[in-house]
Amino acid sequence: MTALILKRILSLLITLLAVSFLIYMVMGLLPGDPAAIMLGTSASPDTLAALQKQMGLDQPLALRYLHWLAAMLRGDLGQSYTYGVPVAGLIFERLAVTLPLAFMAVSLSILIALPLGVMAARYRDGPLDFASSLFSHAGISVPGFWVGLLLILLFSTTLGWMPAGGFPGWAAGFGAALKALVLPALALAFSQAGVLTRVCRSAMLEVMNEDFVRTVRAKGISEMATLWKHVLPNALIPVVTMIGLQFTFLIAGAVLVENVFNLPGLGRLAYQALMQRDIVVMQSVVLFFCALVIIMNFLVDIAYLFIDPRLRGRAR
Known part of the structure; x- marks a missing residue:
């Protein structure tokens, strides 16, 4: 290995x-x-x-x-033409917003999609499966920035519970900074959860037809224990693949959502550099996005070895 x-x-x-x-x-x-x-x-x-x-x-x-x-x-990405500061400092400064936002969105997506996908597979063709299918289609078809606008209209304009945009910075307090990221994370997680729910459901249904699942059921183990302890771990490879792809998409594809919520993240930096034709910043940001995708694919490949013992055996 x-x-x-x-x-x-x-x-x-x-x-x-x-x-x-x-x-x-x-x-x-x-x-x-x-x-x-x-x-x-x-x-x-x-x-x-x-x-x-x-x-x-x-x-x-x-x-x-x-x-x-x-x-x-050597860690020197050059000097920004527009801002007149080192590009590496700009990227790390913006990552303090984009990385927590991406982690929050992926976590919310997993918390929503895994239980929903498991239950949809458990009650296949039932009302819950139909509801999960509607949720998945809505998440796939509705753009994240439009969901963000609806969230602002509901939770900021109407109810006044959340800020409509901006980021106070982590120096203003963990709670205030986290509160500013809740609505953007929900907007990003909605579409990702829709995709992940479908992937989880399909993978669960495929594993549920395996012989070892029938053997587990024949031993008298409850259906829920069978699903969570035996079926889900064997259905994780496509789910983990999708989670890795989603994380890279959330880092590189959050440009519109960051602009809707006026967040000083990496996506907004890329948009500003493109508008100002700051080539040094653009090539560094694009390289960072590409490197992130490549590294995430590498980590997903390594995760396969720990999830599936058969792959470890082939590696040996």
């Missing part, structure tokens, strides 16, 4: 290197000169040439990539 893990780590590093090269090349070939954007249209040619040389834009693209890669390995 150790050899398999090392092989996956090597594959992860090669993939990250290839992705970083592709991202830098694509960003470097985009139209528009960052130096001209910074100085404006009234800049003289000499001033523009001096800034291009200072930023290294006069060098070949491949050489600039090697310099950027070497600096990135």
Whole structure:
């Protein structure tokens, strides 16, 4: 199993290197000169040439990539053209909002979807299964930002229980910061819970037809104990796969929800960098998103080995 893990780590590093090269090349070939954007249209040619040389834009693209890669390995992601601060500091500052938001949304999604998926499989074709199917279709079809607007209308405008947007920061107190993330997390969790409920239900129904489940029932074990102790653990692989995909989606795909709730997260930073054509920030944020997807896939693959003993046997 150790050899398999090392092989996956090597594959992860090669993939990250290839992705970083592709991202830098694509960003470097985009139209528009960052130096001209910074100085404006009234800049003289000499001033523009001096800034291009200072930023290294006069060098070949491949050489600039090697310099950027070497600096990135030292933890230096460059300087933002718009904000005038290190990009690494910007990303870590925004992660203090996006990561807790993603963890809250995934946790809510799991807490909603697993019991609902298990019960839908238990009472297949019954009223509860029909209700879970309606919930799943609503979660899949309704956009998260629209759910966020409805939550603001209900809990902020009408009832006044929750803030309508903004983030006071963790320095303002854990409770105040957490309260500001509740509605965005619910908006993101709604659609994710709908997808996860369907995946959980399908996986449960597939395992419930296995021979070992009939053997468990023949021993006199209750139906609920059979479902939770024997069926669900064997149905976890597709569920864990979906949870891993959902987490990466919530990190990279929360741009609209963060803009609806005016949250200073990573998605909003990517949107602002795109509008301001801040290439340094854009390529670092996109690389972070891609790296997160690759690392989450790696962690999901490793989780398979602990969930399914058959995979451990094949690895050995």
